[in-house]
Amino acid sequence: MTAVTMDGVSRWFGNVVAVNDVTMTLEPGVTGLLGPNGAGKTTLLHMMAGFLSPSRGTVMVGDQPAWRNPAVYRHLGLVSEREAVHGFLTAGEFVLASARLHKLADPAAAAAAALDLVEMTEFKDRRIDTYSKGMRQRTRVAASLVHNPQVLLLDEPFNGMDPRQRMHMMELLHRLGGEGRTILFSSHILEEVEQLSGTVQVMVSGRLAASGDYREIRRLMSNRPHVFAVSSTDDRRLAVALMAQPSVAGVELAPTGLTVRASDYGGFTRSLPKIALKEGIRVSRLTPSDESLESVFSYLVEA
Amino acid sequence: MPINTTIAWMTARGLFGRRRFLLLLPLPVLLVALAVFARVTGINSGDWAQPVVNGLGFAVLLPVIALIVGTGVLGSEIDDGTIVHILTKPLSRAEIVWAKFLVASGVTALTAAIPLYVVGVLVESVRFGLGLAAAAAIGAVVYSAVFLLLSLLSRRPVLVGLLYVLIWEGLLGNLVSGTRVLSVEQYTLTYADKIAPTEYLTGNVSLTVSIIMSVIITVVCLGYAVLRLRSFTAASETS
Structure with missing residues (x-):
């Protein structure tokens, strides 16, 4: 079972400490990474996804280090915060290209399955720059899921979505978590985790401030x-x-x-x-x- | 080394899908138009061949096209963040750099070689045209490696590249002879001169130096680009 583990991880940029001595293990299921803007969520996600080296400590995906190791992407998918897509491609082309880059045995079938999972099959022949925010986000999730990864990291996936799109995305994440995948998403809006039925990790000023069951944290919030x-x-x-x-x-x-x-x-x-x-x-x-x-x-x- | 066709395909679509691509058109059109004008008005080839072929073709058209394309294949993806889609795949970074380099070299070579071939034919002969085209193609390869690396070293690769082309090659290359050894433009002139010797062009660097330096620059730039891409760090404004 592939899990993501961070052990004593710190990351600083010059004099600024963005992440301070964080130790956590991500288990299968949906985990919310919560914290106000600037708390270090993105830095943490970037380290897990191999886009940033930890200044101290180790970040492992399964039994492999995340940094400078493209092999981890066999087990890991990332949906980054910046809504960067090749707008000139259709969702079908985009997801198929992802499947090909993963060198899957049957890229066409994998792409079709991923598009089906996010319910984008019907729109797959339209150019991505004609999509709504939610559709674009689902397309990006499909591309990140095309190789059936054990771990999926999403940075602020609900940003700019309307409540309906948000619910849709949350349902999708739950389904994926229910299949035994490890799903981590970050958010700075507490209300976004209302339907979350997993664990919550709360970051404040670079530190892991609280972690545990969402109900516990909800109770603290409402009291x-x-x-x-x-x-x-x-x-x-x-x-x-x-x-x-x-x-x-x-x-x-x-x-x-x-x-x-x-x-x-x-x-x-x-x-x-x-x-x-x-x-x-x-x-x-x-x-x-x-x-x-x-x-x-x-x-x-x-x- | 085989080429990753998916990366090449996406890179090419990205290149031609952006409006920036239109920037490639004016220079070749201008170059050919000047040559046609000179030919039609019957000006003596000796009077216009040198400024058009060398002054515009090799000193401006080739490096500027290479700059637009070379920084476009990787730099624009870094700029808009789409590079993440390619990087989050279990691909060796060399495979990515190689595919992008081949696309950049190919597009630059075609865009620069065709107008230079036409100009060469108008100046003198098909042989001269082929010589110019071949030299432009070799130059395209070296420039592409340089500008590809540049887009991984600087957030403003176009600006830095223009400074290299204008200041180092354009200004210093004419004033200080020592800088010519490190000038892709000079190697290109030498190739053109050796392939199709004419009175219009003279290489200032020996052929041996040109070949050795071309190979070294290309290999070192590509190798370093792979290293830089391996340690690609996502910009996190929000951190």
Whole structure:
């Protein structure tokens, strides 16, 4: 069974440490690599895919080093973040060329099977530059899967996809993971892993901050207090009414409006309109103020 | 060494599929147009052959075409990131470099040799035309190796290549005789002169030096290109 292992891996660029002493093993199934932008996810993926040498430590695909070793690509597929495709080719030509470059015994059959897997068979004779983002992404996945690799690495595969395309791609990844492949995808958006039923590795500032079951991390996410900024026609009266709610942990009154700390995201957002209606108060502003990724991730790290 | 036809096919399609390809057209057209004009107006060959063949053909057309093609076969794929598709295959890096080099040499040789052959015929004879075409083809091979390597060494291979062609070959090659030993243009002139001797062209470098240097430059550039490609590092802006 081919697994990807990183042992004490660091990578620095000049004075900047991009990845700091990461040790992890990827098992078969779907793994999400999460972290805010600049956390070192891409650097990590590039090292796994043999496009960057580790400054320290070892990166192995199966029992072979990833760096300077084209042989690992027999077992590994990569879907890079940069949406680089030969737009002048059709999906059929592109995937077939990949199969030929892998020197497969029957490239045509392998290409057809890969296109079928990502449900692109019907569009395979159209030029890639006429495709939607999601179709292009699926074509690239097909090209990376054409040699039936044990390991598939995807860098931000959901970037720029609409929710439907995202769901489609997630289903595909699950199917592949269910077949016993090792699938790793990176993402900086927590919501993207909602349907994830595997393990999650969280990177923050180059370090592996958390790793484990997605449900555990989801629970931590939904239990964290949410901070909202609220303005209304009568802030003081609204504050009193809000304090009576079990979903509200605290309210701060300021001349510019209210700062509400909610312990239950759903409970609070559902009860606010009801209260406002009952009290005859008009709410003119409701903005979540701590939704920046950094705050979410740092919360995860502290927990 | 066999050629990987899939890489060659994709490289050729990439080359002709980009608008940059149109840049290859004006120079050959200009060269032939000048020769036709001179011939039609009956100007004495001795007056125009040297500036057209040497000044435009070998000093500008051949290196510029080689630069556009040589940096296009690999450099443009590095630029737009499509190189990753070829690199994530279990192929020896030599196989990749070799296929790209052959495509670059072939396209450059054809694009430069055909107009030079036409010009040679207009200047003097078919033999002179064939001599120019053969010299251009050999020059195309050496230039292609140089510019292919350049696209792996620099993020701005076209700029660096132009500096080499204009400053080193164009300016210094005429002023400082020592630089001629390291000038592909000079080897090409020597080949043309030896294959079809005329009064129009004179080689400044001996044939032996030209052959030895051509081989060394080609082999060293290709070998180093393979090494560079083996350690190809993806640019990670987001890191």
